[in-house]
Amino acid sequence: MRQGERPGLRRWTRHEYERLMDHGFLDEDDPVELLDGLLLVKEPQHRRHRTAVLLVARAVERAFGEGWFVQTQSPIILDDRSEPEPDVCVVRGSPRDYVDAHPMRPALIVEIAQTGLRLTRGRKAAAYARARIADYWIVNLIDRVLEVHREPARPGPAGRHWGYAAIEALGADATITPLAAPTASVRVADLLP
Amino acid sequence: MGAMVDYETRTRRFTRAEYEKLIGLGVFQPGEAIELIGGELMVAEPQGAPHYTAIRKTARALEAAFGPGWDVRTQGPIGLDDESEPEPDVAVVPGAPDDYARAHPSRPVLTVEVAESSLALDRQHKGSLYARAGLPDYWVLNLVDRVLEVYREPVADSTAPFGWRYGRGEVLDASARVVPLAAPGSSIPVSQLLP
Numbered sequence: 084m085r086q087g088e089r090p091g092l093r094r095w096t097r098h099e100y101e102r103l104m105d106h107g108f109l110d111e112d113d114p115v116e117l118l119d120g121l122l123l124v125k126e127p128q129h130r131r132h133r134t135a136v137l138l139v140a141r142a143v144e145r146a147f148g149e150g151w152f153v154q155t156q157s158p159i160i161l162d163d164r165s166e167p168e169p170d171v172c173v174v175r176g177s178p179r180d181y182v183d184a185h186p187m188r189p190a191l192i193v194e195i196a197q198t199g200l201r202l203t204r205g206r207k208a209a210a211y212a213r214a215r216i217a218d219y220w221i222v223n224l225i226d227r228v229l230e231v232h233r234e235p236a237r238p239g240p241a242g243r244h245w246g247y248a249a250i251e252a253l254g255a256d257a258t259i260t261p262l263a264a265p266t267a268s269v270r271v272a273d274l275l276p
Numbered sequence: 277m278g279a280m281v282d283y284e285t286r287t288r289r290f291t292r293a294e295y296e297k298l299i300g301l302g303v304f305q306p307g308e309a310i311e312l313i314g315g316e317l318m319v320a321e322p323q324g325a326p327h328y329t330a331i332r333k334t335a336r337a338l339e340a341a342f343g344p345g346w347d348v349r350t351q352g353p354i355g356l357d358d359e360s361e362p363e364p365d366v367a368v369v370p371g372a373p374d375d376y377a378r379a380h381p382s383r384p385v386l387t388v389e390v391a392e393s394s395l396a397l398d399r400q401h402k403g404s405l406y407a408r409a410g411l412p413d414y415w416v417l418n419l420v421d422r423v424l425e426v427y428r429e430p431v432a433d434s435t436a437p438f439g440w441r442y443g444r445g446e447v448l449d450a451s452a453r454v455v456p457l458a459a460p461g462s463s464i465p466v467s468q469l470l471p
Contacts, residue, residue: 092287106297
């Protein structure tokens with residue numbers, strides 16, 4: 084049984100989520116992100132996961148260059164019921180542009196998956212596709228491949244309302260060009276710990 | 277807590293103390309029907325006319341069966357455990373309403389859920405939770421099949437959602453009668469409960 088099929092779990096709005104934080108129900112020690120109105124508890128991070136986050140951040144920072152910045156494990160706003168914290172995302176502008184509100188439309192989102200493959204391919208992919216995130220990568224640490232998800236479309240796979248129509252798995256010897264940085268080339272090997 | 281079903285991932289759980297604080301802060305929408313079930317906030321299904329009619333009929337039948345000295349509550353909170361505050365459709369507790377002016381009752385002698393689309397949830401999920409709390413008499417008034425399911429004798433079962441389930445389940449049709457464990461001198465026709 085998937086969580087999406089659970090009857091009756093109460094969904095939270097982003098506004099309510101912020102009130103939970105204001106009232107101290109959620110804090111730094113409470114690794115939670117809001118996705119589809121669910122307060123998802125993040126899995127504890129393995130060292131390889133952390134290393135991959137740093138490698139990906141460095142590689143995409145180089146690939147995108149000026150006019151972009153890279154944030155790691157920080158909130159973005161997808162919709163009224165989703166404020167996830169992707170492992171890495173690339174946002175236009177500079178950090179000062181987002182003093183008052185979290186970024187809304189990253190040009191690239193990257194999730195690192197070890198135990199969380201099902202979540203990153205399932206509920207997260209659906210939520211990112213629904214928000215029209217054009218370029219979504221999963222660094223799959225189990226199979227040591229990069230899964231590139233593009234072309235948000237509905238309906239998605241496995242009965243989900245949204246998903247990606249084009250999914251490609253790239254091995255360590257491949258290179259990938261981000262959609263929003265068409266002249267750049269990133270080696271998959273540089274993303275793997 | 278017992279073994280949980282394998283979900284895609286976990287959601288943040290709340291304690292009953294946190295839940296009551298959230299209610300006090302007015303975080304939820306007015307009139308929102310929510311329950312805390314094993315740390316999870318669940319939304320009750322919208323009530324159709326048959327569902328509500330069944331609740332009223334059951335409450336009246338139980339008031340008559342139990343008589344004075346008991347309070348029959350409808351959709352009132354039960355302080356079940358540290359991570360659960362369900363609002364069963366009908367619950368019979370000892371005493372009078374004023375006895376629970378400071379704290380919700382925690383151990384109904386009889387708990388009834390009226391089920392249409394929530395049958396699986398009421399049987400397995402809530403049934404396991406109520407069994408874990410040792411609630412002795414749990415009835416599911418099944419409007420789909422027009423029967424009363426009577427669950428008794430909680431037993432440990434590591435495969436159940438909360439590590440417990442009811443050891444005995446009996447299905448009574450509309451022509452049968454039921455005797456609540458805590459009101460052994462009474463006898464209620466099941467037809468009196470069904471809408």
